[in-house]
Amino acid sequence: MEIITARKKMNASDIKMFNAHMHLIAMPPSWLYKTPTFNNDIDYALTDEDRAIAELDAYTRSGGESALDATCRDYGRNPEAIEKIVKRSNVNLILVTGFNRGIYLDSSYYEKNVNELSELWSEEVEKGIENTSLRAGVIKVGMDYMHIMPVEKKCIMAAFEAHKKTRAPIAVHTTVGTMASEFLDLAEKNGIDPGAIIFFHADRNMDSFYWKSVTERGAFITIDQIGKINYGTESSRAKFIEDLITSGFENKILLGTDFARRSNFEAYGYGPGLGYLFEKFVPFLSSFLATDGIQKETVLKIVNENPRGAFSLK
Template sequence: MGFIRTLRGDISPDELGFTYSHEHIVCTPPYWKEKKEEDLLLDDKEKSKKDVRDFVRAGGKSIIDATAVDYGRNVPAVKEISEELGVHIIGTAGFNKSFLWEAKIPSHLKEVIGNYETYYEWIEKQSIHQLAVFVISEVEEGLEGTPYKAGQVKFGTGYNRITPLEEKTIRAVARAHHETKAPIHSHTEAGTMALEQIEILQSENVDLRHVSFGHMDRNIDLTYYKQIARTGAFLSFDGIGKIKYAPESARIQAILSLVKLGFEDQILISGDTARKSYYKHYDYGLGLQYIITKWVPRFIEEANEAGLDGEALIKKFFIQNPAVCFAFKK
């Protein structure tokens, strides 16, 4: 099955345990900082750590930190949380979506990627190969010049569109995947454009079984899910607790529908907890313990009522599937 690469080193897939597949722990996105969007700045290590501690105390073992270079990572702080709490955290190389690239590049990053003014300028002026080399270095050498290596590679696209620079990063990430064997994660804005992303990945000869598509519960559409799932890719339902987008009943029914169609091996669950107002210890939100303590019991009950084995499905979504999805392919 390969290995899982965490910020503290490589582990075997069976060491991963109960896993959230998409979170953000400590980050100060330059775009949102420039816009003075305080809610989107997870800038207090100790407050983030308290929420991660809640997750661990509830039975959590591992977290995929999906924060890419353009989203203001604080790699040392996240590594310290991992060490201090004994939780496995997987870091992310690659890129997010294009509008975030309007932001100015922080000075410490210019030492790593070059003296560019904005992310847009950097991505525009670099070749696909040069961007791929950067992503490869973050997997094989370390994130942002640290010795802490990424365990997945990522790209993203905007709402109902893929810009030329986003396509460029998709191809760079695909080529970095071929070189490093790292799993791929896709940001889909509001759950859109996964099929178009798949066409680009297929043109780069990527085996879709090594790709997870995020934010699927922002676009609740069973036909769309089937089209993605038939490629072998993973579908990440990572908006748990975000009732402003959809009620939990809709998410759960969508997941159960996929299970009944035989796609239970391709489902991941998480919260994408990327705002102060989502965190308990920043701003009294539901917090990182919510999925384990509140959502999981509800899902088990509804799955059992539907004639399925709820506890077995939870083990599948949070333990077995992540162990496959986030392993480096042989």
């Protein structure tokens, strides 16, 4: 099994201590930043390379070794900055191509057809991202709350084509953890194996019955709001994870910290920052599960082995 990281192709077995959702440099494009959703709020401007490095250093000190940076072009991906960060840090980063959400898309996504989008995204996996040495290892797509916008549907079809060409897995932004079943229906109808699909933000909708029906079909799910107590307590996340483990889906779970605001990071003077996952949450989860007889090894398997299955070329 092979995984395409920012720098090079790696054996999947060399990937470990993994955070399945982070953002290092991100900034909504100016037309979007002005809209009421963002209201020019400086909190959304993750622009500082030195602070990103400081966060990655904290991540390394906590035991983290590899991670997915889930920032797409439509949410202000900055390949030049990421290239410098990749040179300065030892963390093995996987980068994404594709798009985040329909509401973030500029006119170019409306103008391009399925073929053109698919070629653009395949090129970022196979050759490189916007004249840098970086490569994308994952094709990201997204859906709106409780429905799929027509422009999202078109881009999803392009992502399916790019996946068939490159074998890179498909990661899916869900809004409030909805539409995963419908996405799998669409994927299966188009000949895509659910084992190549990873859903983000499952813990925005901590309905274990719902997510079991998704993992049962073979897809991976990411519990990535860890450290964001405004979206749910850590105990509720631990209980959600326990439900999935006891139902036999421990190999389908990924963990991440989807921090995308200055106020999530220590390096910007707030917290909890990228050290949190391995320093605080993983020990907490291990002791939570231990009270019900689930071994610490299961948690280690989730952060070490599951990403290899999820993010390898299919």
